[in-house]
Amino acid sequence: MKKSYRRIVIILYFIPLITALLMYGISEFPVESPTSKTEYKIMTYNIHFGQGYDDKLNIERIAQNILTEDPDILGLQEVDNGRITTQGMDMALWLSNRLGMHYFYYPAENEHQLGCALLSKYPIKSAVGYMVPSISIQRVLVHGIVEISSSLNLDVFVTHLGLINWSEDMTAQVDFVLSKTNAVSSGNPKILMGDFNLENDTAQIQTIRTYLNDTMDGFSKGITFPSFVGLYDIPEESIDYIFGTGYSSVINSYVVRDFIPGINIPEEFGSDHLPVVTVLTYS
């Protein structure tokens, strides 16, 4: 083989390795946190493993759905890592890079699948995951301490509870989640968010309300599932929530329904759920 061809083959052979090294270098750039402010946007979003209402797997679309609101703290449910049914990608890692956020991911099954993730523009000081007692599919709870500033830390919990019609013991799951949120004695403001698979009038949601405020109170609560409602469809459920304590005020709370203004097509929805957003102030 000619020397020049041989050189080309060797260079091509090393390109994947060089790329991996470069990507490692890029990852070492620090995530820039915004300077501390008074209003913080919190979002919870069940991303349905990146599979949209049109059944297409597209994590970039999820990123763009999130970026329409550009939250400071983000709780994600149905996040996969390396599962054959979601093309093997690491969704939390990918989204954290795409959105320029810190992250913590905790899987429920087989050490890498079906998890919840906490993403934050501010550093996550520490984070831990818990297995929520589950009869059917295993569920998890993520607890992270987000360092907004030297004087303000937030205890943030993200969860995704089971399904009543899959014989799940919802009361046991809610009790477990509350046992963890109540066990925190740091005095930091708390946020509990996620897909609870429970309607507002259920006893379990009322139990949560005795400890934490639903940030949607006083605002118009919209459906969060399914994301796309066609002309003849009936809106179904409102099962995603952001609860909190220790904040000064709720500036706004809403369900994000429109990602491409003026257009309502299945392709605009990255997931079968809609994200819930709340804007909170802390003194």
Place this chain on the structure above:
Amino acid sequence: MANKLKSDFSLTEIEEKLGTKNIIGLAFVTICINLFFIQALRAFLPGVYLSLTHVVFGEDILVNGIIVLALLFFFVPGLTNTICKKVGLNKLMKFSILAIIIFRLLLAFQLPSKLETICVGLIIAFYGFYISTFSTLWLRENGEIKSNHKIIFITLTILSAFLIDYFIRALGLSLDISLVTPGLILDWNLTQYFWLIFQIPLSGLCIYLSYKYFPRFSNEIKPEKPAESEYKTLNSLIFVGIGMFFFLQFSLFLYPNVIAQYTATSYYFNNILNIICLMVAICLILFIKIEFLSDLRFSIISNAFMILSLILFFFFPKDLTYVASIFISISLIIMYLNFYLLFFRMTTINFKWENVKTFSNALTIGFAFMVIFDVLHIFSTDWAGTIETFKGLGPIIMLIAGILFTISSFGAIMLKSKKEGSKR
């Protein structure tokens, strides 16, 4: 000692026999086809799985049921021999190449999800035709090139495709960027077709090279050797091993992000390490004699190490962290070498069939085992709640696959020794 180990494989030798342009054309097209197959395999199961979920929840049962039936594409390669008898080997190979290129191009048009699943299913089916016919023709013809060298060439093109796949996923931070639309909201009607900028010239080049520089093969089917049916179990084991290789790779070991998640180590570290391991495997195949790699003692030691690594990886990942991740990365080299060995042995199996039937049956049986293990593994995840027996069984299923893979590689070695014994 070094000379005893060193393989006499030389690309220059093949280049001299075929011509520079031909070898470049051949390598380029075969690597691309293998890469398209890897991407199709990755994109196929999510589509089928989602349709299966819709069926379970009673949504659009008819349409989604049809998509679930697309799993049958895995078994279409079993028809290779029958089709070859009608149209000839060379024609089927060329048609398969063209079909794979066109269906891969169609994916860049962002088809609706169900059509996309059918499209990638067709790529898998045609890849079965392609690899069976191409391997048969490539090994049978061009007699001036040693058959060992031809097998090394095929293996290298497959592993090179894996290396390119690593490159694409390294760029996409674990995501195969070629399978997603780069934009949606801003001008998404236009940006969703972004990959066509690359896919159209690539497809054009592949078609041109496959017609201009691919070696000229005959259409004839001829049995290579008389019937050999005495080692049926060992032969079948080899086919199972091929399936286990694909299962282990696509369910876990192709993804450094999973290794990182299991062992609580850095994704970037594992990505770099896994690429290096694949490069080492390529070098070993290039420079070390198959006789050494298929030595029983070497194989027992290396496979024992692989099984040990799997046990450590699945049962003590968080205690061993980087040790577990390094062990499993070294095991990747062993997996690639086992795959090479299995492929090598497969080329020597004739049964009472033609060689093309050996390859197509191997792929069909391999795919069948891969699908069975995939389903078992999926049951251990989402549906572990529905069928409780499966809860937490994921690592056990992986370990069983690893053991089957090891046994099949021993089978390949034993087949060789038995054949040598019977010759004496």
